[in-house]
Amino acid sequence: MQNVAMDVSFWILQCLNALQYAMLLFLLSVGLTVIFGLLNFVNLAHASLYMLGAYLGISLAALTGSFWWALLIAPLLVMGIGAGLYFTLIARLRTAGPMNQVLVTFGLIFVFLDLVRIGWGDIALGLAAPPALSGTLHFLGINYPSYRLFIIGLGGTVMAGMWFILARTQIGAMIRASVENTDMAAALGIDVSRLFFLVFCCGCALAGLAGVAAAPILSATTTMGITILIPTMIVVVIGGLGSLEGAILGSLIIGFIDVFGAVLMPSFSALLTYALLAAVLVWRPHGLIAARG
Amino acid sequence: MLEVKNLSKDFGGLQIIRDLSLKVEAGERRVILGPNGAGKTTLFHLLAGTLAPSQGEIRFDGAAIGALNAVRRARLGMARSYQKNNLFESLTIRENLMLAASAALGKSGKLFRDPRHDAAVKARIDEIAEQIALTETLDAQVSTAPYGIRRQLEVGIALATKPKLLLMDEPTSGVGPSMIDHFHRLLNQLPRSITLLIIEHDMDLAFDVADRISVLNFGEKLFEGTPTETKGNAMVRSIYLGEREGGEHNA
Amino acid sequence: MFYQSPLRTITLIAALCFLAIYASFGSYFAREIVIEIIILAILAISLDFCAGFGGMVSLCHGAMMGIAAYFYGMMSVKLGWGLTASAGIGLAAAVIFAGCVGWVTARISGIFFIMATLAFGQMAYTIFFRWRWLGGDDGMGGMRRFDLSAWGVNLNDGLIFTFWALGILLLVYILSALLLRSGFGRSLSGIHANEGRMQALGINTATIRTQAMAFSGLMAGLAGILAAQHTFYISPELLVWTLSGEVLLVVILGGIGTLVGPIIGAILLVLMKHSISAYTDYWHIFVGLVLIFAVLSGGRGIFGQGEYWWQKYMRGQHA
Ligand SMILES: Nc1ncnc2c1ncn2[C@@H]1O[C@H](COP(=O)(O)OP(=O)(O)O)[C@@H](O)[C@H]1O
Ligand SMILES: [Mg+2]
Numbered sequence: 006m007q008n009v010a011m012d013v014s015f016w017i018l019q020c021l022n023a024l025q026y027a028m029l030l031f032l033l034s035v036g037l038t039v040i041f042g043l044l045n046f047v048n049l050a051h052a053s054l055y056m057l058g059a060y061l062g063i064s065l066a067a068l069t070g071s072f073w074w075a076l077l078i079a080p081l082l083v084m085g086i087g088a089g090l091y092f093t094l095i096a097r098l099r100t101a102g103p104m105n106q107v108l109v110t111f112g113l114i115f116v117f118l119d120l121v122r123i124g125w126g127d128i129a130l131g132l133a134a135p136p137a138l139s140g141t142l143h144f145l146g147i148n149y150p151s152y153r154l155f156i157i158g159l160g161g162t163v164m165a166g167m168w169f170i171l172a173r174t175q176i177g178a179m180i181r182a183s184v185e186n187t188d189m190a191a192a193l194g195i196d197v198s199r200l201f202f203l204v205f206c207c208g209c210a211l212a213g214l215a216g217v218a219a220a221p222i223l224s225a226t227t228t229m230g231i232t233i234l235i236p237t238m239i240v241v242v243i244g245g246l247g248s249l250e251g252a253i254l255g256s257l258i259i260g261f262i263d264v265f266g267a268v269l270m271p272s273f274s275a276l277l278t279y280a281l282l283a284a285v286l287v288w289r290p291h292g293l294i295a296a297r298g
Numbered sequence: 299m300l301e302v303k304n305l306s307k308d309f310g311g312l313q314i315i316r317d318l319s320l321k322v323e324a325g326e327r328r329v330i331l332g333p334n335g336a337g338k339t340t341l342f343h344l345l346a347g348t349l350a351p352s353q354g355e356i357r358f359d360g361a362a363i364g365a366l367n368a369v370r371r372a373r374l375g376m377a378r379s380y381q382k383n384n385l386f387e388s389l390t391i392r393e394n395l396m397l398a399a400s401a402a403l404g405k406s407g408k409l410f411r412d413p414r415h416d417a418a419v420k421a422r423i424d425e426i427a428e429q430i431a432l433t434e435t436l437d438a439q440v441s442t443a444p445y446g447i448r449r450q451l452e453v454g455i456a457l458a459t460k461p462k463l464l465l466m467d468e469p470t471s472g473v474g475p476s477m478i479d480h481f482h483r484l485l486n487q488l489p490r491s492i493t494l495l496i497i498e499h500d501m502d503l504a505f506d507v508a509d510r511i512s513v514l515n516f517g518e519k520l521f522e523g524t525p526t527e528t529k530g531n532a533m534v535r536s537i538y539l540g541e542r543e544g545g546e547h548n549a
Numbered sequence: 550m551f552y553q554s555p556l557r558t559i560t561l562i563a564a565l566c567f568l569a570i571y572a573s574f575g576s577y578f579a580r581e582i583v584i585e586i587i588i589l590a591i592l593a594i595s596l597d598f599c600a601g602f603g604g605m606v607s608l609c610h611g612a613m614m615g616i617a618a619y620f621y622g623m624m625s626v627k628l629g630w631g632l633t634a635s636a637g638i639g640l641a642a643a644v645i646f647a648g649c650v651g652w653v654t655a656r657i658s659g660i661f662f663i664m665a666t667l668a669f670g671q672m673a674y675t676i677f678f679r680w681r682w683l684g685g686d687d688g689m690g691g692m693r694r695f696d697l698s699a700w701g702v703n704l705n706d707g708l709i710f711t712f713w714a715l716g717i718l719l720l721v722y723i724l725s726a727l728l729l730r731s732g733f734g735r736s737l738s739g740i741h742a743n744e745g746r747m748q749a750l751g752i753n754t755a756t757i758r759t760q761a762m763a764f765s766g767l768m769a770g771l772a773g774i775l776a777a778q779h780t781f782y783i784s785p786e787l788l789v790w791t792l793s794g795e796v797l798l799v800v801i802l803g804g805i806g807t808l809v810g811p812i813i814g815a816i817l818l819v820l821m822k823h824s825i826s827a828y829t830d831y832w833h834i835f836v837g838l839v840l841i842f843a844v845l846s847g848g849r850g851i852f853g854q855g856e857y858w859w860q861k862y863m864r865g866q867h868a
Binding site (some may be wrong): 007041279 | 554600606608628655656659660661663664665669671672676678679702719730790791793797798801828831832833834836837838839840841843844845848
């Protein structure tokens with residue numbers, strides 16, 4: 006009996022870990038995927054914005070003395086950086102083809118990498134979870150860090166919010182129409198370029214938010230962007246470029262495969278993700294939930 | 299030569315081709331008439347294998363080809379020119395013809411042999427360039443060539459494969475009268491070893507070139523007969539010719 | 550479509566001469582730089598072959614190279630095979646990997662192709678990263694250079710090895726050029742220009758694309774074996790996707806679809822990296838800015854832009 010109870014709590018713990026990772030992936034991939042769906046733009050530098058979010062968050066927390074201010078302001082700063090990118094590069098590369106987009110945003114990764122090294126140095130920086138969330142919570146026979154629960158809650162809230170906006174509001178309907186068919190949406194009188202800009206900024210802010218939120222768990226390093234980029238891209242491609250539901254599904258799949266793979270078959274776990282991606286690309290090249298019919 | 303039996307095609311519940319049957323003899327010139335949206339281009343897609351039919355059978359040279367993809371059908375000797383130009387835009391006219399000629403002459407997969415220096419390929423390029431009157435402009439870039447020239451090249455690429463069956467989708471759409479005349483003469487000069495299936499809106503050309511005419515409307519074959527029979531058919535006049543008397547070409 | 554124009558021949562010869570002279574009269578360090586350039590140039594030619602002429606923008610060329618290097622190391626060091634046979638196995642492994650990737654991705658294009666190659670490359674990276682028998686993330690050493698003493702050639706001499714590598718670079722260029730001007734290569738360009746119309750002409754485009762990737766894998770494999778023999782050491786870092794990204798950068802910098810441009814790109818990138826890192830630790834930012842500038846300035850690259858101006862000038866002369 007004892008053993009079974011231990012087992013069950015072990016699995017609950019793993020489920021929560023998977024869920025927490027999935028939520029982080031979701032915060033990143035949702036911006037990336039909606040930006041792709043709308044602008045037909047693949048922004049590899051999305052993950053750099055995540056890294057910037059973490060570093061800016063750490064500085065802001067030091068400056069204001071409060072994690073919460075950092076969580077609020079850092080995403081806004083990242084959004085500002087995103088807006089700058091939009092006007093200098095993104096807008097003019099929209100029709101330049103995937104190779105040029107990949108190249109330019111690959112270049113941006115290099116630029117941001119060194120900018121962060123210049124600004125914050127090469128050593129990993131930590132960020133303390135706010136006092137209210139620094140303990141653990143006891144439930145279902147397990148002890149779980151309350152900060153990780155907070156991330157699950159944050160991801161869930163954003164997910165619900167996005168769902169509501171896209172499914173229930175007028176701007177959501179406009180976004181969906183534009184993903185479906187940009188020309189048609191423009192013909193219907195939607196100001197597509199303003200919509201693009203708005204969505205791009207929100208996507209960047211979410212990447213920044215993910216960065217600040219991840220900092221207390223993962224601590225900020227110069228490689229954190231590159232490290233998270235690949236799983237994020239995998240989520241987006243598996244789910245279906247441009248699809249919100251796809252980002253949710255993809256995040257959960259990758260989150261669970263990653264965590265459970267590491268527990269059940271440590272030597273193959275990383276391979277599993279890539280194999281899944283390869284399989285999806287071969288059998289359903291446009292992802293599990295294709296954005297365009 | 300070509301036999302189509304009870305062919306149907308649905309697009310999401312909408313029937314674009316309905317129970318269509320057609321028989322074209324070897325060497326025949328068959329013109330397909332029909333108003334815009336009648337399903338003519340869709341019929342060509344089904345014949346060439348770029349769309350799969352919902353139902354029906356296609357026989358080419360006596361063999362059922364329904365299960366073959368577009369590549370395999372092309373290899374059997376089917377070629378096609380498109381209503382909307384479908385060219386190798388980034389290449390020159392000569393290179394466009396070279397790709398078609400090498401494909402037809404089996405030089406496309408050859409490693410280490412340059413088709414540019416292949417006598418058979420060169421002869422084919424010159425022959426086709428002469429036919430479509432592009433000898434002077436062979437080295438022009440396609441993307442910057444005028445529309446009329448691109449339109450000729452569209453037919454030239456298909457001709458360069460020396461097909462048994464040539465499907466031409468509105469070859470004269472959007473070109474001027476002198477070019478239509480030239481094209482008219484070209485069609486008359488083509489050897490009878492090539493069977494022609496032409497979708498054409500220019501009536502003079504259609505009635506002159508055609509051995510037989512099939513009229514499509516709403517995906518159904520309304521009528522089939524010689525040009526004279528077609529002209530005299532009241533139903534065709536009311537549905538197709540009548541409708542077109544007012545306007546000129548449509549895009 | 551590919552043409553070996555006089556301008557390209559001259560540029561090729563000039564680039565090879567520059568490398569030979571730089572290696573001959575430079576220090577030990579100069580020879581290291583030249584070999585680094587050569588390996589990157591081979592890889593970039595290999596990528597230009599399928600991306601510039603076939604439209605297949607791959608992000609797994611690092612993996613193709615790394616697979617050849619690892620199989621060469623595994624056969625010769627771990628299993629004690631002869632060096633030539635090991636090299637053969639290494640090349641075969643790279644060709645098979647590249648061919649499989651080509652075959653599986655033969656029906657996808659654009660960003661999906663880029664992502665798929667990225668995934669396959671990372672898959673290979675992960676395998677070698679985890680494979681303890683081959684050293685895992687520590688990498689593995691003990692590779693040897695070919696023994697050509699029967700011909701009086703000692704590859705363990707730095708300068709001779711540099712010329713050997715230069716010879717392989719030339720060989721790879723000639724192989725690519727011959728393939729690209731063949732019927733196969735012309736068809737590849739046709740597929741790049743309009744895949745659907747090639748199919749309508751009866752060309753099995755999936756076969757051509759698969760073959761092109763396999764040839765590309767062969768050339769990348771040569772770079773891999775050269776890399777293994779050069780440093781006597783290999784690590785999973787050879788396979789990581791950012792390296793493939795840098796190779797793409799080299800191709801763009803020099804001029805995509807020009808075949809000789811990638812050599813120029815490799816020379817520029819490596820020299821730039823080394824001269825910048827003499828002053829500052831932050832060379833990434835320069836590389837990133839150069840890449841962004843290269844794309845925004847029209848994307849023709851250094852050689853491509855020069856060739857474009859040259860052709861324009863020549864047309865002006867004739868008209
Ligand atoms: N891929 C498709 N999906 C849905 N409907 C289509 C598709 N292709 C063609 N159609 C419809 O089929 C009808 C016939 O088209 P088409 O064959 O191009 O006509 P035609 O060539 O005779 O002018 C048109 O109403 C067109 O809108
Ligand atoms: Mg039509």
